Amino acid sequence: IIYCFLSLMHPRHGFGEEATDNSEIPIFLRADEVRHDEERDVIIARGKVEITQGTRVLLADTVTYNERASLLTASGNVILMEPTGEVIFGNYIKLTDDFREGVVRSIRMRLEDDSRLAAVSGTRTQDAFSEFHKAVFSPCDLCEEDPTSAPLWQLKSMVVFHDRIAKEIEYKDAFIEFFGIPIAYTPYLTHPDPTVKRRSGLLAPSYGSSTDLGLRMQVPYYMNIAPDKDATFAPIFTSKEGIVLAGEYRQHFENGEFEIASSITEVDERQNGIVVPGEKEIRGHVKGKARFDLDRTWRT
Numbered sequence: 001i002i003y004c005f006l007s008l009m010h011p012r013h014g015f016g017e018e019a020t021d022n023s024e025i026p027i028f029l030r031a032d033e034v035r036h037d038e039e040r041d042v043i044i045a046r047g048k049v050e051i052t053q054g055t056r057v058l059l060a061d062t063v064t065y066n067e068r069a070s071l072l073t074a075s076g077n078v079i080l081m082e083p084t085g086e087v088i089f090g091n092y093i094k095l096t097d098d099f100r101e102g103v104v105r106s107i108r109m110r111l112e113d114d115s116r117l118a119a120v121s122g123t124r125t126q127d128a129f130s131e132f133h134k135a136v137f138s139p140c141d142l143c144e145e146d147p148t149s150a151p152l153w154q155l156k157s158m159v160v161f162h163d164r165i166a167k168e169i170e171y172k173d174a175f176i177e178f179f180g181i182p183i184a185y186t187p188y189l190t191h192p193d194p195t196v197k198r199r200s201g202l203l204a205p206s207y208g209s210s211t212d213l214g215l216r217m218q219v220p221y222y223m224n225i226a227p228d229k230d231a232t233f234a235p236i237f238t239s240k241e242g243i244v245l246a247g248e249y250r251q252h253f254e255n256g257e258f259e260i261a262s263s264i265t266e267v268d269e270r271q272n273g274i275v276v277p278g279e280k281e282i283r284g285h286v287k288g289k290a291r292f293d294l295d296r297t298w299r300t
Helices: none
Strands: 002-004 027-030 033-037 042-053 056-066 071-081 087-096 102-110 116-125 128-138 153-163 168-178 181-192 206-210 214-218 221-226 229-233 236-238 242-253 256-271 274-292
Touching: 087 116, 153 181
Parallel strands: none
Antiparallel strands: 002 027, 027 042, 033 042, 042 056, 056 071, 071 087, 087 102, 102 116, 116 128, 128 153, 153 168, 168 181, 206 214, 214 236, 221 229, 229 242, 236 242, 242 256, 256 274
């Protein structure tokens, strides 16, 4: 059975009129069984229910639409495929008739870059899911042999906010886990959403230790200068030799590219491998490489 929701959900527009916004796009229903309760203004669809609005598709075992309240509820194997490429899975979903606002229980999402987010519940506002409770996020693929095992790393948070305008994902009371083992806690954390390809900000830090340097930590900061150039400032903090200032710069041209890395620090002066008390010296390095196409045959 194919049932057109147009006359019930959006009576202002005719079947052949052009839709100008989300609320004016016709909504079509396909199901094994459809029942219309005219007294209560309720439509109930059961069995392989498929609702289509433009490029958005909702699948479920059962769907109920309440015309008076302008609410659509779906339950059982709910799948919502968004025009942006996101896919939302859940056990129960309640939405307004234009799909712009609602809530989902036991929500699981596959984002545009195939990263995953799961939560006990999610709230949808302004045509996008924006708040999740008791959520887990991970960009890692699940193990093919044991999909139930923890991914390489994941973020667990009590509350997650997705700001579509700023393209940011924010976490409150978050734990970072590797192979399911918590290794760090932060009261607040934010990172760009999957639609962002490049953005300035902190990169993952690295840690270590050695006899000469003692404890070592490097905290890189990435700078998105322009589409053709970027840089990374990556100071190294050591317990025995102070701070090493280090960084890289990269740039592309129409016929080539180059990158340069350098560092500088002040260390104890040594003579024949022995530290000279009270004496300091400057040490550092510069290293670069470049490639340019001179013509179709020659390059340097």
